[in-house]
Amino acid sequence: MADIAVTRDLVGRLAKAARLKLTPEETGRYAQQLSVILDAFKELDQVDTEGVEPSYHPIELEDALREDEPEKWEWDPLANVADAEGRSIRGPKIK
């Protein structure tokens, strides 16, 4: 892993990508904390993983398939919705 300069700018970009709004104070604090944490992660460079397969699950799992049979859920999908217009769910505009 390269040495990451966890700048306020990087934190700003990460926050934007994650749809989070941070105060300047938070940005500074997170920059410092993330820096320490990412630095700690560097220790993985010490592990030789040449030719090693990644483990997406801890145990070998395969072939979970569902038959193509339609089934209806009997429920009200709008019960947890705060803002519905008729049966459509109201959402924010694009631009």
Next chain:
Amino acid sequence: MKATIGLEIHVHLNTRSKLFCSCTTEIGDKEPNTEVCPICLGYPGSKPKLNRKAVDYGMTIALALESIIEPEIRFSRKNYFYPDMSKNFQITQYEIPLSSGGYLLVGNHKIGITRVHLEEDPAKLTHVGGGITNARETLIDYNRAGMPLVEIVTDPDIESTEEARAFLEKLSLILDHLGVYDPTAEGVLRVDANISIEEGNRVEIKNITGFRNVEKALNYEVVRQKSAMNMGVSIVRETRHFDAGSGITSTLRLKEEEEDYGYIAEPDLVKINLTEDWIGRTKVSMPELPDQRIHRLEAQYGIPRFQANILVHTGLQMSEFFEESCGLYDDHREVCNWLVTYLLKSLNYEGLSLRESNVTPETFVEILELIRGGTISERLAKELIKDYVKTGKSPRKIVEEKNLGLLAEDELREVVVSVVEEFSQAVQDYRSGKSKAVEYLIGQVLRRIRARAAANDVRRLVLEELDQK
């Protein structure tokens, strides 16, 4: 002028249930948010489960495109935020797609197929109070969320907008024959097109529905990019939106603004083994492809190649209609001729597809039977067919109701006699040696009987009548 075009085609599979949940795919005209469940609505605690049939269909498409099936496949999370995303990630296949390395021949040109993979569709957005760029709010219908899609990605091998259109037509014909999608359902084929002119920057146009629009969008882009180049303006790498109404493309977002999708393996799904056995079974049960069908129709029914081509290229329903009709009438060449030359022409004239009209093989062969049985003339049949296509009514019934049958000999003779009596001048001309007068008399008879007799029979009776006197 060289264009470099690549296409990404999204096909809605017609499985009975969605890709990762058991909700029905028959969402056609349903009320919003009625065919949804916690899984396709992205509820916390819900988990996806892969539809076996979608894998079958995906493999079928991949094999039809001569692709190499991956022995072990996995799914990925493609992460981005958008109001149509129930999880703000899409389950798709990033690293290990269903297949790679295929091709489709357009004419003699091999268009490479980079990959075929499975992914889920997002929800449907309705922009309220404007278009996508200036609406005041959005209404979301998740019925479409989770519908199974196959994405087919071509190499940037397409060299013109015409070729792009030809490619899409051939692809959709193949898909039609595979029976994996419903070509009449709304928006089933969505295309993203990438185009660059003469080593310029690549522009992506997203979410174009229908081949005509793809051709239009690409043509517009060629013009736009060409004129920019002529003015010395460089083309910006960007994503554009095509508005079918105005026929123009406009900027949606610049590439620099593009999100990093931050892919990870989908940890709620497991690897699927596409075994030799499964691939074998898929190959064996693969429906007949268009090219195969053309050859078979030619050989099996003794029809000319160009007609077999027309039957197949018009669509699956047409060639099936032909074969069913051949089951009901033994002169297959006649069936083909009448289908391809007259029925098809009438359908086009009425602006109907075979499916939309009410014609059936049973009623269609009635026309041939009526001709063969001497009830109507060929000339009349060609008229009759127009009526038949419009109404779908049984031709026998039409003939009965409108009294269109061929006249019996004595009925015909009556008309001949009355014409000969009426046009005495022509008779006299004939007697004084003007043989052309016969044609005049024949013409008059034909006008009166309106194709209810063969021209030869009319001639024979007129001459008989004239000779009698």
Next chain:
Amino acid sequence: MSLIDRVRDLDNKYCFMNAFAEDESNGEGLLKGYAVSVKDNVCVKGVESKAGSKILEGYIPPFDATVVAKSRAEGAAIIGKTTQDEFGFGTFNVNTSYKVPLNPYDPKRSTGGSSGGAACLTAVADFPHVAISESTGGSISCPASWCGVVGITPTYGRVSRWGLIDYANSLDKIGVMAKTVKEAAMFLDVISGPDEYDSTVLKAPVPDFTRMNSVEGMRIGIPKEYLGEGVDPKVEEQVWGSIKKLESMGASISEVSLPHTKYSLSSYYIIAMAEASTNLAKFSGLRYGLQKTIEGDFNQYFSSVRTEGMGDEAKRRVMLGTFIRMAGYRDAYYLKALKVRTKVIEDFKKAFKNVDVLAAPTMPVVAPKFDEIAELEPIQHYMMDILTVAPNLAGVPMVTVPCGEADGMPVGLHLMADHLNEIKALEAAQGVKQE
């Protein structure tokens, strides 16, 4: 006094419940007469389930998690949702804007987390009770050991995750807590097994976990990386005491090595944060949970909801997780961590060729005080998991069983077994507890 009144009474004192369910038992089954509490991240139909997070405040699940349905089918009375660190992000159950539970042995100390509420209630319940709990990196073992109760984290995939509000899908395991090994084993029987709704559930048959044999002839390995520096000597003393006891009962002891232990922390956190950051993306103010007046474009609206609804640690993990997955860093972090996971799993597989069970302290110290915790940096929170992350990463089953006290606080012995071999760990735990 009714059951629910008793629970409320205890909750007033110890603060372990986020929402009450007040179910009536439907009668017959293995859980007849038992109250079952459910960790807040496991969905209970009709009962607010928010995984300790404001962003899911008011969310009423329309379905039961499979484990809850199975519990009901065996006659359980579901009594409520126990408090936790938001989405499981924590080791002390302080990362939440809801209740922070108090350690029953010392109210100035943490119960541990993230299943703090479950452990607390299990310890103080004076009626038949078992807890549905959940572990990603140690969230069952840690609080169970600090509250002096039994906690079972089964093999990954042993129990269906349908209805579990995800932290990290390849690491999350639903498990149980109880006062006794026998009850915990019985409850694990109830909730384990195949479920067509979860693609990661094991197809292997579920043994009867209550059929435990003696430890005679059991081979117990002590991983050397789990003792010595970094572990409180008083904790270690208690742990050795139980190990010796097992030896006296006919078990044999040997030293083993799990050489990749020190890397398991980074590998775990990288994978967990990568997955978590994508799991939490769905919480953006639409369809359920925290929703606000629709204002601004979608980026503005999503940001507004998420900023308000997510706590400090959640934000930190989401940002770290986003970084880890970024093009250019993904190989070095995410993919690398997945490969190191393979090495960690290999360590365990190798060890289990020669031993039946591994034994170690569950946690390196006893439950810390809240004011000590307040001084810690985030990374120090993470480092507290050092003894639990490796087996969690490897998805092996583990049981924590009380084995004594240090400074008046409970000490837990951690017993780990090979995949699918919960029974061996339970046998060893039973041997220690001798109930």
